[in-house]
Amino acid sequence: MTATIEPEVGKSRRRKEDERLITGRTRWTDNITLPGMLHMAVLRSPFAHARITSIDTAAAKGAPGVIAVYTARDLDPDSSIGMPCAWPITPDMKAPRRPVLAADQVNFAGEGVAVVVARSSAEAHDALEEIDVDYEELPVVLDMEAALAEGAPLVHEELGTNKNALWVFDSGEAGTGGSVEDAISSSEVVVKRRFRQQRLIPAFMEPRACVVDPTSTQITVWSATQVPHILRVMSALTLGIPEHKLRVIAPDVGGGFGGKIGVLPEEMMSLIVAQKLGKPVKWNESRSETMLAAHHGRDQIQDITVSANADGTVTGLKVELLADLGAYNGLVGPGVPILGAFMFNAIYKFPAYHFACTNVFTTTTLTDAYRGAGRPEATFAVERIMDELADELGMDPLELREKNWIKHEEFPFTTVCGLTYDSGNYEAATAKAKQLFDYDGLRAEQAKRRASNDKVQLGIGISTFTEMCGLAPSRVLGSLAYGAGGWEHAAIRMLPTGKVEVITGSSAHGQGHETVWSQIVSDQLGVAFEDVEVIHGDTASSHKGLDTYGSRSLVVGGVAVIKAAEKVIAKARPFAAHLLECSEDDLEFSGGKFTVKGTDTSTTLADVALAVFFAHNVPEGVETSLDSEAVFDPENFSFPHGTHLCAAEVDTETGAIRLRSYVCVDDVGVAVNPLIVEGQVHGGLAQGIAQALFEGTVHDESGTLTTGTFADYLLPSAADLPSFTTARTETPSTTNPLGAKGVGEAGTIASTPAVVNAVIDAVRHFGVNDIEMPLTPMRVWSAIQGGAR
Amino acid sequence: MRITVTVDGTQYTDDVEPRTLLVHHLRERLGKVGTVVGCDTSNCGACTVHLDGHSVKSCSVLAVQADGCEVTTIEGLAREGKLHPVQQAFHDNHALQCGFCTPGMIMQSIDLLADNPDPDEEAVRQGLEGNLCRCTGYQNIVRAVRDAAQHMSPGAGPEAERITETKHVGVGGD
Numbered sequence: 001m002t003a004t005i006e007p008e009v010g011k012s013r014r015r016k017e018d019e020r021l022i023t024g025r026t027r028w029t030d031n032i033t034l035p036g037m038l039h040m041a042v043l044r045s046p047f048a049h050a051r052i053t054s055i056d057t058a059a060a061k062g063a064p065g066v067i068a069v070y071t072a073r074d075l076d077p078d079s080s081i082g083m084p085c086a087w088p089i090t091p092d093m094k095a096p097r098r099p100v101l102a103a104d105q106v107n108f109a110g111e112g113v114a115v116v117v118a119r120s121s122a123e124a125h126d127a128l129e130e131i132d133v134d135y136e137e138l139p140v141v142l143d144m145e146a147a148l149a150e151g152a153p154l155v156h157e158e159l160g161t162n163k164n165a166l167w168v169f170d171s172g173e174a175g176t177g178g179s180v181e182d183a184i185s186s187s188e189v190v191v192k193r194r195f196r197q198q199r200l201i202p203a204f205m206e207p208r209a210c211v212v213d214p215t216s217t218q219i220t221v222w223s224a225t226q227v228p229h230i231l232r233v234m235s236a237l238t239l240g241i242p243e244h245k246l247r248v249i250a251p252d253v254g255g256g257f258g259g260k261i262g263v264l265p266e267e268m269m270s271l272i273v274a275q276k277l278g279k280p281v282k283w284n285e286s287r288s289e290t291m292l293a294a295h296h297g298r299d300q301i302q303d304i305t306v307s308a309n310a311d312g313t314v315t316g317l318k319v320e321l322l323a324d325l326g327a328y329n330g331l332v333g334p335g336v337p338i339l340g341a342f343m344f345n346a347i348y349k350f351p352a353y354h355f356a357c358t359n360v361f362t363t364t365t366l367t368d369a370y371r372g373a374g375r376p377e378a379t380f381a382v383e384r385i386m387d388e389l390a391d392e393l394g395m396d397p398l399e400l401r402e403k404n405w406i407k408h409e410e411f412p413f414t415t416v417c418g419l420t421y422d423s424g425n426y427e428a429a430t431a432k433a434k435q436l437f438d439y440d441g442l443r444a445e446q447a448k449r450r451a452s453n454d455k456v457q458l459g460i461g462i463s464t465f466t467e468m469c470g471l472a473p474s475r476v477l478g479s480l481a482y483g484a485g486g487w488e489h490a491a492i493r494m495l496p497t498g499k500v501e502v503i504t505g506s507s508a509h510g511q512g513h514e515t516v517w518s519q520i521v522s523d524q525l526g527v528a529f530e531d532v533e534v535i536h537g538d539t540a541s542s543h544k545g546l547d548t549y550g551s552r553s554l555v556v557g558g559v560a561v562i563k564a565a566e567k568v569i570a571k572a573r574p575f576a577a578h579l580l581e582c583s584e585d586d587l588e589f590s591g592g593k594f595t596v597k598g599t600d601t602s603t604t605l606a607d608v609a610l611a612v613f614f615a616h617n618v619p620e621g622v623e624t625s626l627d628s629e630a631v632f633d634p635e636n637f638s639f640p641h642g643t644h645l646c647a648a649e650v651d652t653e654t655g656a657i658r659l660r661s662y663v664c665v666d667d668v669g670v671a672v673n674p675l676i677v678e679g680q681v682h683g684g685l686a687q688g689i690a691q692a693l694f695e696g697t698v699h700d701e702s703g704t705l706t707t708g709t710f711a712d713y714l715l716p717s718a719a720d721l722p723s724f725t726t727a728r729t730e731t732p733s734t735t736n737p738l739g740a741k742g743v744g745e746a747g748t749i750a751s752t753p754a755v756v757n758a759v760i761d762a763v764r765h766f767g768v769n770d771i772e773m774p775l776t777p778m779r780v781w782s783a784i785q786g787g788a789r
Numbered sequence: 790m791r792i793t794v795t796v797d798g799t800q801y802t803d804d805v806e807p808r809t810l811l812v813h814h815l816r817e818r819l820g821k822v823g824t825v826v827g828c829d830t831s832n833c834g835a836c837t838v839h840l841d842g843h844s845v846k847s848c849s850v851l852a853v854q855a856d857g858c859e860v861t862t863i864e865g866l867a868r869e870g871k872l873h874p875v876q877q878a879f880h881d882n883h884a885l886q887c888g889f890c891t892p893g894m895i896m897q898s899i900d901l902l903a904d905n906p907d908p909d910e911e912a913v914r915q916g917l918e919g920n921l922c923r924c925t926g927y928q929n930i931v932r933a934v935r936d937a938a939q940h941m942s943p944g945a946g947p948e949a950e951r952i953t954e955t956k957h958v959g960v961g962g963d
Contacts, residue, residue, distance in 0.1 A: 021888030024823020
């Protein structure tokens with residue numbers, strides 16, 4: 001007897017996580033209070049580049065409530081501690097030591113110089129004011145091209161250069177395609193553009209924080225981090241604490257977006273200070289502090305050359321990048337542009353491709369992963385240049401894309417940089433998007449407004465994107481010199497009452513793992529959704545994991561859960577056969593039941609779990625446990641794609657932009673929970689649109705970040721954004737058993753060029769072919785004035 | 790200074806430094822850590838609570854200003870195990886992801902609905918302008934507030950905190 005049970009995968013389950021979050025029963029790191037806990041505050045450099053000539057901490061030490069004040073000399077007397085970089089992209093990459101606290105020189109405004117530990121956070125912050133630091137200012141290095149010029153002031157004098165590394169891929173040399181130089185010299189049309197990817201601030205809503213408790217045999221670290229497992233191993237390696245003496249917990253974490261992927265000097269300071277004092281220590285930061293000191297994202301100068309035949313067939317793509325790393329190498333910062341290297345060719349059949357990226361040190365805050373990490377930059381450049389090429393050719397930009405994209409019957413398709421895209425259907429996503437958007441109707445309206453010289457002009461922006469997700473096949477990461485694997489771990493514990501605990505190495509911070517993993521396990525084991533508990537983010541319960549970034553959780557971590565569930569069933573089988581007095585071969589498992597084939601004799605997995613718990617009546621020689629664990633290492637990336645269409649109205653008299661409609665059709669493969677998928681797309685769109693229209697850091701000539709608060713850095717509110725029309729096509733990934741592709745970054749990657757293309761399209765007839773992001777009304781108005789024909 | 794504040798129905802009397810912000814009093818002295826701090830410029834709204842029935846950013850109010858007042862935080866909304874309709878609507882409409890902005894967003898939404906019991910999309914967007922969310926793109930928050938409006942009886946001030954309809958209960962279902 002097999003009951004028909006509606007599968008959980010595919011259901012828009014409301015989230016299990018919500019209950020504690022909507023009632024305020026949350027455990028943010030800053031909520032944690034321990035007996036005897038002290039508070040640490042960090043004094044930060046106000047200068048972007050300066051020598052420290054003296055630090056006087058005497059007054060601070062005597063301030064009310066102060067327990068200790070430490071400088072670099074106290075925390076790291078031998079100057080031997082260096083913050084880790086796990087991605088040395090070339091053998092000769094420059095790797096200046098990044099200290100926990102600056103000793104002799106500060107290299108960006110916000111770098112830590114001293115710490116105060118006090119009985120309260122307020123007292124610690126008050127005492128910071130009492131520390132007297134003498135600085136001797138050094139010339140700042142803010143502009144990437146100036147930084148590379150002969151005789152430029154150097155961020156790190158000892159390196160003799162501001163160049164971090166040059167990383168090159170050439171399809172001719174790699175044997176994956178032709179020579180770009182040949183393509184450019186022999187093609188009928190060549191378009192070259194320089195695009196600026198401005199620097200962004202991830203701006204997760206919960207500022208960073210950590211608490212270190214050194215009072216047990218294991219030192220426990222709570223941190224508002226995306227990467228508790230990576231933090232554990234890196235803390236051990238960085239500070240020489242034996243790894244088994246460290247327990248790291250990421251409790252409820254309020255967003256990350258890549259911004260909490262780092263291993264922080266502040267975490268190391270807290271670890272050192274807590275051990276020195278033998279007391280629990282908490283560090284938390286203000287928003288202004290996080291804006292200045294937590295890593296930033298993007299920041300590239302992109303020189304893009306595309307060549308094509310007169311009929312629009314593309315022949316070559318050349319990408320030359322400058323990427324600003326800030327003052328030091330972040331944990332994976334140097335490799336972020338390299339993640340983009342494989343995505344500039346996007347969904348198009350470029351026969352020749354050349355990519356060269358020069359990473360540059362400047363006297364600014366570090367850059368590292370920010371939602372999309374390398375891929376939004378690539379997608380922006382290629383989708384912008386396709387529009388420019390279409391204009392040059394006098395073609396409809398959608399038609400140009402269609403002419404060059406990989407057709408659905410051509411999958412699997414090996415691209416010009418050697419990646420094999422397993423599946424996709426760009427035609428289907430585009431057709432659906434066009435229909436939802438009323439592409440032809442809007443084009444007609446645009447023509448009408450242009451003909452009547454309407455003061456409000458309409459533009460249509462297109463972004464037909466793909467991305468590589470599911471980071472990542474470990475062997476590929478190895479070939480790129482990445483300092484970790486790309487697998488994920490899961491474990492399942494069968495409890496005697498038939499309830500199930502799932503332990504995942506993928507650490508959630510808003511993505512909904514607890515809900516989605518429950519859905520997966522419910523289907524796999526035939527247990528109720530409510531009977532599954534998902535545990536994550538604590539190295540004591542989840543000893544193994546590689547955490548959450550790069551849209552990897554479901555595609556890698558979710559598959560590990562399936563593999564663990566399969567093992568549970570395999571382990572349950574001999575017990576079921578014993579209970580039913582049949583051969584294992586006669587059993588089939590479905591809907592949580594083992595049934596003797598062709599009969600209605602059955603036993604449930606819950607019954608088996610109880611029998612195993614008692615172990616009174618079990619087969620001989622079989623280990624009495626159903627608990628199982630599994631590691632999944634993907635064979636290939638997954639490749640979500642989609643077509644995003646944006647209609648923007650531009651008031652040509654004021655430069656003001658109104659997003660009139662935004663339609664996106666994403667293909668993320670099988671959606672385990674469509675509601676969560678939609679939510680991820682919404683949030684991604686908001687961040688991508690924010691890059692196009694609102695956000696960007698500004699430094700003054702002395703290197704001070706002048707957009708260091710939410711009053712200066714324009715994070716969009718509900719009033720700044722439109723509603724989006726989202727839809728999906730579903731072309732399953734063939735590289736994992738779920739058929740899922742990942743969705744965390746799609747909206748952010750796709751939307752920025754869609755919006756910018758729309759605005760340019762609205763004002764192109766004024767002679768405008770680019771406007772630097774963010775597209776403020778002033779910039780748009782100036783472009784119209786400057787380009788007016 | 791000695792102050793007495795009623796928070797989520799319980800009266801607390803404490804000596805506080807005059808400079809103490811209400812949010813720090815709530816979090817550090819009273820243990821009301823459901824209310825969070827997201828910025829230091831009063832822009833993000835994560836710390837929004839109700840002071841005598843009206844929403845305030847508790848980072849912009851001194852604890853001494855709340856002397857003799859009633860404060861409702863996110864922790865005091867659900868009554869007898871029943872979620873407030875706005876909490877329920879946030880759950881039903883997937884209006885949160887990381888959930889850090891959610892306490893403030895819910896408290897502000899209740900205030901908004903007290904002023905305008907049936908807001909259109911534009912009114913919700915304008916009414917929540919002072920509360921930032923980085924995860925959701927706001928679309929489902931707007932949806933949730935409009936959905937909640939259908940489950941609340943109109944009324945300003947503390948009335949808006951009252952649960953009058955209990956059509957939905959609990960979380961985790963579909």
